[in-house]
Amino acid sequence: MTTQQSASLGLQAETKRSSVNTAPEAPPYCGGDTPARRPEFFTTVSSLLKDADGVTVAVLRIDSPPVNSLGSQVRVALGRELDAALSDDKVKAIVLTGTGRFFSGGADVREFNTSKTKVEPLLRTLIARLEQSEKPVVAALNGTTLGGGLELALGCHDRVASPEAVLGLPEVKLGVLPGAGGTQRLPRIVGVAAALDIIVSGDSMSAEKALRYGLVSEIVQGDLVDGACRAAAGMAKGVVQYRRLSHKPLGADAASGQLFDDARKMAARKYRGGIAPMHCIACIEKALSCDLDEGLAFEAEKFQELVNGDQSKALRHVFFAERQAAKIEGVSREETPRIDKVGVVGAGTMGGGIAMSFANAGVPVVLLDSTDEALQRGLGIIRRNYEATLKKGRLTQAQLEQRLALITPSLDYRDLSGVDMVVEAAFEDMGVKKSIFTTLDAVCGPQAILATNTSRLDINEIAAVTKRPGRVLGTHFFSPANVMRLLEVVKGDATEAAVMAGIFQLAKRLGKIPVQVGVCDGFVGNRMISHYTREAYFLLEEGATPAQVDGALRRFGMAMGPLQMQDMAGLDISWAARKRQAATRPAHLRYSRVADRICESGRYGQKTGAGFYRYEPGSREPIPDPEIEALIRECAEEAGIRQRPISDEEIVQRAIYALVNEGARIVEDGMAQRASDIDVVYVHGYGFPAFRGGPMFYADTQGLDKVLATIRGFHAEHGELWEPAPLLVRLAEQGGRFSE
Template sequence: MESAYVVKDGVAVVSFDNPPVNSLSAAQRKKLHEQILHAAARKDIHAIVVTGGAGPFCGGAEIREFNTPAQKLSPTMPELIEGLDRINKLLIAAIGGFAYGAGLEFAMAMHYRVSSAYAQFGLPEVKFGFLPGAGGTQRLPRLVPMEHAAPMMLSGAPVGAQQALDYGLVDALSNGDLLEDTLTYARKLIATRMTPRRTSALPVRLATAPAELFATLRADINKRTPGHKGKLYIVDCFEAATTLPFEAGREFERARFLELLATPESKALRYNFFAERQAAKIAGLAPDVRARELHQAAVIGAGTMGAGIAMCFMNAGIPVALIDAQSEGLERGMATIRAVYDAQVDKGRLTQAARERTLQLVTPTLDLAAGVCDADVIVEAVFERLDLKQQIFRELDRHARKGAILATNTSMLDIDEIAAVTQREADVIGMHFFSPAHVMRLLEVVRCAKTSDEVLVTVMQLARRLQKTAVLSRVCDGFIGNRMLQRYLQQALFLLDEGCSIEQIDGAMEKFGMAMGPFAVGDLSGLDIGWSIRKRRYVERPEMVYSRIADRICEAGRLGQKTGKGWYRYEPGSRKRLPDPDVNQILHAYRAEVGVAQRNVSDEEIVDRLMLALANEGAQILDETVAQRASDIDVVYATGYGFPITKGGPMHYANTLGLAEVLTRIRNYQQGYQGSQWQPSPLLVKLAGQGASFE
């Protein structure tokens, strides 16, 4: 064991060894525990430095081990971290890269901390539905003033090294060789006969009256994230830090950590965390596929989507040509771009100099040939008309350089038909951004029948540069997200037919956790979009039935917020939804026209029908291999459609119900209104019969 760590001038250097993020797995905990105890027992060692080696200090606990036997293997996380309080040699953390979660809890239990000038520190547990469970809520406010410790833990957002130094979280910064600077720091402590400074023995740093601070924190949580148990428990633990001895406070924290860890919400958040990482992996690629280099981009269409996509490239530092056929449209697009960056300057998120540098990355032009000739990737973002997009791709085929990637932002159309008008189908791909494109994280990457592996890999890597969460889809009507959405909206309209109010349906879905109900979303995005889709499907897919009530709304000139009236009405300059008696009259007249029996529908049935419509269509998408995996579908909905991440996604939600139960409920709905529209996916039937799940 002695050879497992290095001794330099009376200082033992113990290193993490669990790349890439040095997570505290059971094996890593055991190794650190043994080496620290061994070094602490040696008389020739006066201080122990723990370092991440060439990598980061520690990314936290090994989340995959939660709720498994490995989590309970000795030393457990609390045993490892609390054991540091019994070490009488000086303990110094040399923190490079980052210290997150249990990694930061481990560092805070040491006596001193030296940080790289570029390191990051954070306790992101709240994002996973729980709280720090190894003393973090008790130690952080003993090092960092409570006024700063509380927002740091309640947001889960990291802080930089300089801020950590200002707060008191670290004791010194290194601008050079971190390990050498930490060893120098350790020798100074030894030379001045410094004794261990145990964080557990320090007083809580609190300037504001505790009762007042904690009441304010709880009120803010209940206003912004009602009933968020993880955040409320963090405040409870902070309060315990001010009223209980350290050990009692730590036990109080641990009990709440274990309670939260077992909740469905925490399990869903952890599922979503790994689902996003899995989505980036593409099955079946040749091992020698290499991405193309991308230095220059072009976007065709300067409307809302085109301007937003251009900003995605600009934010990534990629020069982009913004192309439009009309000078008025081009100027509107540029005005939109300037307004976004002006707002960021006004809010202090961007300096004026950075704004100017970023705006220099976009070149507006009316000349398509000149705009695309040097581009490595071209994204078309014009109106959703197949003939228009095909015409643009014919021009791209003539003017784009060889090897350029030709992408379309279509949300519904057949990209194979778009690719077919070119002589370079292998270079054509779908890049479906979500509005507003410079804000929304989701990017559906749509692989056409002839898209090359090289183009696919390049676009998936580009998504990371653009800070997007990319999910792979095959070509179908609506791809993953919008195809499922049509079944969701279909059921919402049927519920209107049967007697539900618009407000009841939106309210039920928002109470469930959706960011917005289906009708509020329609008003926001524009009801004419769905209208055009339905009109196309009445011809192409006559077997898919919709209530015509949505058409009646559009025929009345009610197209959503942009016209001041849709399913709701809106006062000028306001987005507040107001009930409109005119809509109720349209509903009443339509119900009388079609003669649908009216009944009282519970909020529970509303949620059930809309969620099962999503899950059943998702199962069909899986069965057709449009999506690679069920978790990819959930990533689409959690990142692009306002699905509550505390429920994982529609497929994860169906798994929690049990697929046999899902199938039983769908069979029941087949007996009700428009029951023929409920056709269970063969994959759902198969998995339910096997007692299996989508995972």
């Protein structure tokens, strides 16, 4: 049956069969926003009887907003309706679908590691009932179909989808694997290569891609349930062949060993120490040699191992922390300002990247600079960035031109008079920023929001030069701004809550993860990174090499070591901050001159071809440099420090616990709303391994009593800079956790 035929054929009578009403539990939370409060009773699964070509079809519809998650109540209701349909002699076929924009968002993540996961029927049980049904079952994928929702569909005898449907198995991103048969059924349906791509990447796919894979048999352009009922009726009448799943092993001919080797190498690069991707690959490989039942047992064993492990708990912590951080309470939708046109002042690296972020989201942007030369240079870089994305196949020529058309270059501040918001991305100098904000205050409309992309400077001081301090705030984008998802949103003393809500709403449109932070030097991320890099410098003086420091922290899971990171960012940036802080730095505190001496020699990192490492022309690969090791020894001698062997364990503890100790001070100071916000900042802005949950969650997993004991040891050995944070002391002594 073609797509056109299924769309044009109408169904006969439709009668409501039944529905299951249950008292609400906590709302499912498998993605998206937390739903509004539910009514006292709500429908979780409803059943309709439809007549399709003389065949009575039971349409079972999951109705559990916002994402139709498969929590315990939905499973009970679905099991009851499925049993009724299977036992009703009038019903000859079954269609399973969802409501709204979701077929099902999958399992309720909050039920992991709770007794609710054991409430019968389990998802595996439901899927087996669908698969073993003598009556044909067709899944009508009306929208987003993820995780357990897709596994539920895999148990059906056929799958049809709406054009808007999005499918995927994202479990690997939560440190687990598809645990309801996904690793065994998917390769039997789409083949091993496609299953590896879908499961190990965890990425979603369009309905068109699912059709090419053979995951769905049809994209229905008209009424989806109508098309699904026709397909089910065709099976019931024997006109259309059942797509029953083979339970036999796939066999060695289904995939080469090289395919699995390549998948493991890719996963090792992408997930840096994550074990879930490797377990996913092992389960898919098992399908070659085992029948379905044995493969399902192997998958269940691996799932339990992962879901009870620290990595999955950490990734789930980050999952919920991101959503908690992105909320602004107490502001109605009507109060939240809509931002539809923006301006960006400064066409340099940051300004250009910020302009691209807006254009990528379809937001028109006026890009302003003081000279035509700077403006044209910035526009040229933007075009080259888009062309590079085009060459990688991630952008079409039409999309490239559309995004460039959204960026309007300007040399005149008056062109910003009609924008809803301006982001200033000029040089990190307070005088420069005050001058720009004075001008913006004069030319922009009274309701326009004025934001500064500063990484350290005082937002209140900048706001004070305007007549609208309530509409001034900081938006600290991370470089490259068009790629990095983190956005530190800096709330000044006078910043209005509605303005914050508007920026958070905008951040979501841009695909960013916003986190509210307070006004202090460095806000959250850079305030903490100063302590992290401080310990790296001290470790160099005490006997470690740059390669050893960076290597130890990369093996811990960091995206890159602190010294390589400094080289990439530009050593002159942090040098300027240290010179600004010099006047207030207590003279008795230990201070390393290593980084300053490197800068004084004209080595600013990758952009000058030399920093802590040297770099070949056109390369970003760090090469250890004997000159730097000699410079470090000189600094140690001048400071009276006797060098010694240093273990990787000490490097990791001193670097990571420096983050933890300062993070505790930040929470106590109110510069972050909660410890989990700090974890979001570090995972998405500083390359902290997500499978460790962020620095604060990592400290929880180590035990705060043990962390405190180690920090007290550093305090005794290294002095005042290691004084334990009061919040850490209180929590450790009370048996508490940052995550509480």
